Amino acid sequence: MDIKERALLAHEQWKGKLDIVNRCPIESYEDMTIAYTPGVAEPCLKIKEDRELSYRYTGRGNLVAVITDGTAVLGLGDIGPEAGMPVMEGKCALFKAFAGVNAIPLCIRSKDVDEIVRTVELLAGSFGGINLEDISAPRCIEIERQLKKKCDIPVFHDDQHGTAIVVSAALINACKLTGKAVSSLRVVINGAGAAALAIARLLLSLGVPDLILCDKYGLLYAGNPDMNPEQALVAALCNPRNLKGRLRDAIAGADVFIGVSAPNCLTREDVALMADKAVVFAMANPVPEIWPEDAKAGGAFIVGTGRSDFPNQINNVLAFPGVFRGALDVRASDINEEMKLAAAHAIADLVGPGELSPEYIMPPAFDRAGHQKVAEAVRRAAIASGVARV
Numbered sequence: 575m576d577i578k579e580r581a582l583l584a585h586e587q588w589k590g591k592l593d594i595v596n597r598c599p600i601e602s603y604e605d606m607t608i609a610y611t612p613g614v615a616e617p618c619l620k621i622k623e624d625r626e627l628s629y630r631y632t633g634r635g636n637l638v639a640v641i642t643d644g645t646a647v648l649g650l651g652d653i654g655p656e657a658g659m660p661v662m663e664g665k666c667a668l669f670k671a672f673a674g675v676n677a678i679p680l681c682i683r684s685k686d687v688d689e690i691v692r693t694v695e696l697l698a699g700s701f702g703g704i705n706l707e708d709i710s711a712p713r714c715i716e717i718e719r720q721l722k723k724k725c726d727i728p729v730f731h732d733d734q735h736g737t738a739i740v741v742s743a744a745l746i747n748a749c750k751l752t753g754k755a756v757s758s759l760r761v762v763i764n765g766a767g768a769a770a771l772a773i774a775r776l777l778l779s780l781g782v783p784d785l786i787l788c789d790k791y792g793l794l795y796a797g798n799p800d801m802n803p804e805q806a807l808v809a810a811l812c813n814p815r816n817l818k819g820r821l822r823d824a825i826a827g828a829d830v831f832i833g834v835s836a837p838n839c840l841t842r843e844d845v846a847l848m849a850d851k852a853v854v855f856a857m858a859n860p861v862p863e864i865w866p867e868d869a870k871a872g873g874a875f876i877v878g879t880g881r882s883d884f885p886n887q888i889n890n891v892l893a894f895p896g897v898f899r900g901a902l903d904v905r906a907s908d909i910n911e912e913m914k915l916a917a918a919h920a921i922a923d924l925v926g927p928g929e930l931s932p933e934y935i936m937p938p939a940f941d942r943a944g945h946q947k948v949a950e951a952v953r954r955a956a957i958a959s960g961v962a963r964v
Contacts, residue, residue, distance in 0.1 A: 591663040592679075597633075628699070629905060638677040638703045638898055640665050641694055643685055645710035646733070649859060655681030658708055665707060665732075672945045673895035675902065677705070687713055691720045698725045702902045705894065706731040711768035712804045728901045728909045734772035736890035737857075739897070739914050740936070741773050741832060742780055743921035744855060744888050747935040748876050750927075752851040754829060760784040760849070762828045764821055764863060765835030766794055766801075771808045773832060778811055779911050780918070785812045786824045789835075793817055793824055822847070829853065837861035845872025854878070857888055876932045885933040892921050892937065896945040900952025904962035909952075916955035920948045 575583070598609040607613050617631035629635040644658035645651075662679030669677040680697070682690055694704060704727060706718055714731055721729040730736075749756055759782050763770050766789035774785055786793055787809065791800040794809040795816055801809060817824055821839070825831065826847040831840060833856040840863040845852060854869045856862035857880040866877045866884050878886035897917050901909050924937035924944045937944050956962040 585660060591660075591667045625699070629702070633676065634700055635702045635905065636674075636676050636902055637701050638669060638675055638705050638902075639694070639697065639701045640669075640677050640679045640705045640707055641682065641690075642679075642706075642708045643682050643690060644708065645685060645713070647708045652710065655683050662707060665705070668891055669705075669895055669898065672891065672939075672942060673899035673949065675895065675898050685713070687716050687720070690717055691724065694721055695724045698727055701727060702905070703728040703730065703898055705898065706733075708733065712802055714768050715771070715804050722908065726907055728898070728906055730894070730897065730901075730909045731768070731772075732890055732894045734768045735776075735909070735914055736893045736897070737769045737834065738772040738776035739893040739918045740888050740890055740921065741855060741857075742776050742915070742918035743892070744878055744886065744935055745777070745780070745782075745830065745853070746918065746922040747925055747930060748830070748853045751930055751932060751935070752829075752853065752875060754851070756781045757783060759829045760827060761786070761830040761832065762821070762824045763787045763832045763834065764839060765789065765833065766805050767834065768804075769834045770832075771804060773834065774808050774812060776911070776914055776918070779915060784814055786817060787812060788821045788824060792820050831855065831863075833857055833863035835863060837863065840864040840869075842868045842872030845869050845874050848873070851875040855888055876935060878935065886935050887939075888936060889939055891939045892944075893917055893948070896920070896948025897952050899945065899949035901956060903949065904953050904956045905964045906956040906961045907963060908961045910956075910959055910961055912959040913952045913955040913961075916951040917948050920951035923947075 599605045621627045621631060640662045642658045642662055644653055644655040647653050647658040647661055659679060659681050662681060666677035666679055669675040682693055684690055718729055718731045761782050763774055766787045770787055774787055777785055794801060794805055795813045795818055796810050822844060825844050827849055829849045830853045835858055837858050852874045853876045854874040855878045856864050859880040862879045869877045878888045880888055897909060
């Protein structure tokens with residue numbers, strides 16, 4: 575059987591990737607009187623007096639809601655909430671496997687921003703954090719923005735910020751090998767969707783001084799009439815040389831290419847125009863913007879992709895388990911820029927100086943101790959930035 579057949583058979587046999595396991599014994603009437611009525615009334619009354627005690631007397635402090643509307647599932651597009659459920663279950667399984675975080679998939683039958691926001695807002699008291707997943711752009715940006723204002727728990731859109739964190743980690747380690755300072759880089763991001771905009775914002779926070787985004791209409795610049803409002807907000811912070819034109823106009827002399835766009839849109843001739851020791855992160859999946867062998871043939875020094883069958887996979891799973899573990903542990907009210915940057919540096923540091931090479935700049939996803947180091951860095955950043963509540 576090929577991988578598609580194997581996956582279909584496995585999902586049929588599993589009938590879901592998650593299970594509910596009791597942490598309390600239910601073996602006797604005495605057990606029931608403690609776990610359920612009448613004993614359960616006592617923690618209920620305590621929480622009524624102080625809602626924060628829900629973290630002490632229930633499991634919400636280690637519980638994340640994984641929310642989707644099914645409009646941007648993997649590379650499959652708008653397939654609907656039910657069809658997105660296998661992906662959401664898989665995400666929940668990764669939360670548990672890598673960080674011990676309990677997670678519940680919630681697939682919402684609506685594409686209306688206000689309906690989704692209101693639904694999640696009403697459910698927020700049952701959870702310690704919200705992970706938004708596979709919601710189409712630019713709606714996902716507005717949904718997250720509104721939920722951050724309305725909820726007193728962390729709200730994190732992994733397709734945006736998880737991607738930004740792992741790209742930043744990869745860039746930090748690439749700079750160690752090229753000898754170039756982040757503060758000297760010229761970076762081109764191809765794609766201007768939600769992930770690209772989040773990457774741009776975090777790279778600016780990291781200290782990248784010259785960053786240009788490009789979409790199918792061309793380069794983004796202040797005043798470009800083809801931009802949507804979210805793109806305009808980021809474009810105002812980027813493109814300091816006010817370049818106009820197409821991708822090739824920006825790629826000449828660039829130190830780094832970051833692709834979150836479409837297959838085969840970068841050529842080896844484009845790579846040849848880049849600066850010495852060029853870095854290419856071609857992350858379109860399953861077919862990247864340029865195949866690694868072609869990027870190398872064009873002169874790229876370091877190449878990363880979103881695929882597991884090439885070196886330097888740039889994978890969100892390196893980020894979100896540890897980010898949420900750290901945020902939950904200190905009951906953070908938000909996952910802010912300081913916490914994202916801390917996660918990026920922690921991921922980069924998981925590859926030791928003696929291990930770094932052009933073929934190895936990202937740590938393995940299955941380094942469970944590494945996820946705990948990311949969590950610890952996020953905890954420290956949450957405390958230092960004032961969003962920790964314990």
